[in-house]
Amino acid sequence: MLLGALSVGAQEKPVTAADYKQKVLEYSRQIKQSAEERIAMQHAIKAAKTAFFPALDFSGSYQYRINKYDLDFGPGMAVEMDHNTYSLGATVSQPIYAGGQIYNNYKAAQIQGQIASEAEDLTTDNIVYAADLNYWSAAARKGMYDVMCQYVDIVQELANVLTTRFNDGQISKTDLLQVQSRLKEAELNKSAAYKDYQIALQNLNVLMGVPPMTPVEIADAITMVQPLPMHIGEEAALQNRPDFTISKLNIEYQKRQINLSKAKYNPTLAIGFQGTWGTPMLNVKGSDQLWTPAVFASLKIPLFRWGARFKEVNSQKAILRSKEYAMDYTRDQISQEVANSWTSLTENTKQINVAEEACKIAEENLDLNTFSYNEGKLPILDVLSAQLSWIQSYSSLIQTWYQQKASLANIIKRWVFVACSNRKNTFITIFLGTDFTDLHG
Numbered sequence: 034m035l036l037g038a039l040s041v042g043a044q045e046k047p048v049t050a051a052d053y054k055q056k057v058l059e060y061s062r063q064i065k066q067s068a069e070e071r072i073a074m075q076h077a078i079k080a081a082k083t084a085f086f087p088a089l090d091f092s093g094s095y096q097y098r099i100n101k102y103d104l105d106f107g108p109g110m111a112v113e114m115d116h117n118t119y120s121l122g123a124t125v126s127q128p129i130y131a132g133g134q135i136y137n138n139y140k141a142a143q144i145q146g147q148i149a150s151e152a153e154d155l156t157t158d159n160i161v162y163a164a165d166l167n168y169w170s171a172a173a174r175k176g177m178y179d180v181m182c183q184y185v186d187i188v189q190e191l192a193n194v195l196t197t198r199f200n201d202g203q204i205s206k207t208d209l210l211q212v213q214s215r216l217k218e219a220e221l222n223k224s225a226a227y228k229d230y231q232i233a234l235q236n237l238n239v240l241m242g243v244p245p246m247t248p249v250e251i252a253d254a255i256t257m258v259q260p261l262p263m264h265i266g267e268e269a270a271l272q273n274r275p276d277f278t279i280s281k282l283n284i285e286y287q288k289r290q291i292n293l294s295k296a297k298y299n300p301t302l303a304i305g306f307q308g309t310w311g312t313p314m315l316n317v318k319g320s321d322q323l324w325t326p327a328v329f330a331s332l333k334i335p336l337f338r339w340g341a342r343f344k345e346v347n348s349q350k351a352i353l354r355s356k357e358y359a360m361d362y363t364r365d366q367i368s369q370e371v372a373n374s375w376t377s378l379t380e381n382t383k384q385i386n387v388a389e390e391a392c393k394i395a396e397e398n399l400d401l402n403t404f405s406y407n408e409g410k411l412p413i414l415d416v417l418s419a420q421l422s423w424i425q426s427y428s429s430l431i432q433t434w435y436q437q438k439a440s441l442a443n444i445i446k447r448w449v450f451v452a453c454s455n456r457k458n459t460f461i462t463i464f465l466g467t468d469f470t471d472l473h474g
Contacts, residue, residue, distance in 0.1 A: 047252035060242035067153040081142040120311030132299025141289040155275035165442035171233035172255040173435035181223040280360040381437040395426035
């Protein structure tokens, strides 16, 4: 009765691991949030680009003087002023040189757009990883529940035999009570396993955006063999890690901030055209409206700011150094994670064979001890001990399979790039190879 014989369930449409990840990706509010942040940065890039182009502004004013007003130039020389004063104006300006502010702002916005895109990939990566752990945790809980059901059946069968033999006067009541006690313990453990399984299914529903109590069943058993990726090394992993890419982009962004701090204190030059139509400033009654065109050039040369430029640049340089240290730390973390993930995967995969052999031994030991007890050669305690070894072996096997699945999910997260087609509906996981026959036959 090896674990491979465990039932999968009889739901109409059980959910596979791949289907589950797909549904999680489609529902994930975190991915949708990251996508909107990416879209926001795309618009910000376009907004920053408009600073290169001419700007057009319109203005207007109107004033009505309530009291009568005459401009007095002496006796008999008063001039009546109009009550209305108004003007309309338009200004077109084109920056010629902004000290590098416009260019660096635009480049900084582009880098922020790349960071937002990488952040979306990182979020997707984390969601897929969480979905993997969630699904295989549920599969392990189901496997544990199925094993506990078998264990209860084993103890129940022995209890039935001992009850008959006790009624026939063949055994003492002590033997019967010990088995009955073990049966109640097994039933309690079965109930606890069922509770854990149902909670795991509810957790599955939450990530899919389904009410927790909605009936759901998983299709893939914890013992399902999945393809394993080849070892690709630290450098290849660094190229595929969005978090490391983000750390590098943060450095590039900070360099732009240094350039912007310098550019604020560079000379600026702009040219333009301005036209104004309206009444004269001294609007004598009966005066004609005026059209006043003009071209202009604006030059600004910062001269003295009490060392503000130097201090701001030094501040931004210190931030740059902190970003560089952060990138180095991220690289070290990735190096450690890659090594740990590979070691965990290879060793957990090897442990599966050991755990399966332990289950075979425990099962044979249980059969032999039960037979010997029935022959009167062993006490009941040896049978109970063999039963305990049986359930412990199968529990360890389930845990070993889960650890292997978790290690595989982790190594895919650490090494293999997980991307979303159109960042919305489908995911693609790139497996690099499957040659692991030396680890698990």
